[in-house]
Amino acid sequence: MRKRIVLPVLSILTIVMSGMIANPASAHGYISSPPSRQANCAQGRVANCGDIVWEPQSVEAPKGSMQCNGGGSRFAVLNDNSKPWPAASVGNNVTFNWVLTARHRTSTWEYFVGSTRIAVINDNGAQPGATVSHNVSLGGRTGRILVLARWNIYDTAMAFYSCVDLQVGSGGGGGTPTPPPTSPSPQPPQSPPPTNPGGTWAAGTxxxxxxxxxxxxxxxxxxxxxxxxxxxxxxxxxxxxxxx
Amino acid sequence: MKRFVLLAVTLATLAACDAPPGVTTAPSFAPPSGSPPPAVSESGGHNPTDVMFLQMMAAQYGPAAELLKLAAGRSANTKVRELAAAMDVTQADELAKVQGWLRGWSEPLTPAADPSLHAGHGGLPATGPDEVKALRDAPAAEFDKVFLNLLIGHQHQAVEYARMELTAGVNPQVLEFATRVDQTRTAQVTMMLGMVSG
Missing domain, CATH: 2.10.10.20 (Carbohydrate-binding module superfamily 5/12)
Structure with a gap:
């Protein structure tokens, strides 16, 4: 019994010494489509994003921030509007789809453009269902916009943040991503995957x-x-x- | 202060996970003298984190297999069907290996039932009968979207489990397995995010 306690303590010491204070439980959810900035990072469509690549679901911060990373210094890359974030082509009504790794009781889901709240969905403390999608009207806005989404947790002071870059046109409506306006390093045309007969095994083939x-x-x-x-x-x- | 509380909670949950209420197991790292050594001893022993990781993974495979089989059969997208089918067979192999380790250590094949015990390391699987039903009931037009969003979250959770193991586990083979879980799930999530947004 005593050993049983000692071992976890040693594990904890290891965690502390390795500087790993980030708890895996801090991971919970983000918008997958149209792709949020963290989804674009995790997908490798935007380079040099840092740690967010591994944990797009972890953009958790105190409620009330208007920043893509929820404020603070962690994941600040998400606030960087100079990065070539792809903007998905959409119409005036957009369905935002969430990936959840934990189904927290929820107070509200909020959507902002600039400082204007364009939608709020009140879950009144309920646990989210199997899938979470919200259809949001962009209120006739056109051109390139940035939508900030906040998932406000019911029983903690925290929220999860996701920013989505959109190109709003009249005919759109889907979630087809378009390339960013300026493309510093154009991708080579996608060649069909090689069949690579008899070659060396390679990831991506x-x-x-x-x-x-x-x-x-x-x-x-x-x-x-x-x-x-x-x-x-x-x-x-x-x-x-x-x-x- | 927050850091301390977090650690204390982790400590409590780690200890708790090792001893699910109502399940009596001999402390795995201190076999009673006189009994034959566990089969794994020559490979470096194990600690409660190794056990917890394997149990959490074992609990994850069942619902995933149901989602994957549904997608391999029903998706209209060849790429989605192919990825789902490959994930299904590779995860079946993984499950056999995970259960083999746990049996070899005489540990329960499933984690303790109380979700609060696991809150400190990723939580119990977020995918269960409700999620499988949601996919089963999804209309054809919504099927891929529902499948991909469910499975992306599910595989992310495996990454969280793997990172817990890589931080605090000790068994070399299980650590190597955790590395592969981390790699494969991350690559799968990348592929699926491409499919769901394309």
Whole structure:
């Protein structure tokens, strides 16, 4: 029993010593589409975003801020309007879709353009449902705008912040992202994924059933069509790759 | 002060997670003398964080498998179907491995039932029967959107679990597994965010 307590204490010391005071529980939600700034960072569509890439759901700060990062110094990159944030093309009515990693009891969801609150949804302390989407009217605004969304938690002093860059046109309505107005490094045209027969296994490659690769000096045959990703190396994924 | 409270809470929850109420387990790191050593001892031993991580992952796989099978069968988008099918089979392999570790250590295969015990490290899985039902009931036009938003959140949670393990776990094999969970889920989230916004 005593050891049982000692070990966690040691774990805690390790956490403290490694400077990891950020608790995993601080992660909870953000807007996925139209893509919020943190979603664009996590997707790699905007470079040099820092830690937000790993935890787009963690933009938590005291309620009441009008900044994309909720104020403070953490994730300040989200406030940087000089970054080439892509703006999704939309019409006057936009459906904002949220990703949640924890379903906190909610007081309100608020949407702002500039200092004007354009929508508020009052959940009266209820827990969010399986999916959260809000249809919001942009009130006839046109051109490029920045929407700030705040998810106000019912039983804490905190809120989660998401900023979404939009290009509002008359004909839009979907969430199709358009490239930022100035594109410093134009992306090369997307080539079809290489089939890479007989080559070395590489993350990002689309493999068809029967494709063969080498990895770590051994050969493997693909058992199920998939796009390779880091962590899915052939020796780690017997369901996807068979040694030959 | 806040930092201290946070740590105290983490400490309490870590200790609590190791000993789910009503479940009596021998302290895994101190086998009674005379009993055969656990099968894993030659690979470096384990601590309560390792156990907690594996139990939380084990609890995550069930609802994910249901969402993934639905998507592999119903999505109208080839890329979504293919990713879902590949995630389904790779996670089935992972689950077998996770359960193997827990059985080898004579630990329960599921985390303690009280969600408050887990509040300090990512919470119990946010995906359950309600979420699976929401996807099952989703109209065709909304299907991919519902699936992707549910699964992005679900995989993010696995990243949170993995990072807890990488911070405080000790078993080398489980740490290596956590690294792969971190990598694969992060890459999957990147792909799915592209699909949901495109």
């Amino acid at each position: 689309a493999y068809a059933v029967g494709a063969t690769v080498t990895y770590g000096g051994l050969s493997y045959r693909c058992l199920q069509a998939h796009t390779a990703l880091a962590g899915w190396e052939p020796p780690n994924t017997p369901a996807l790759w068979q040694r030959i």
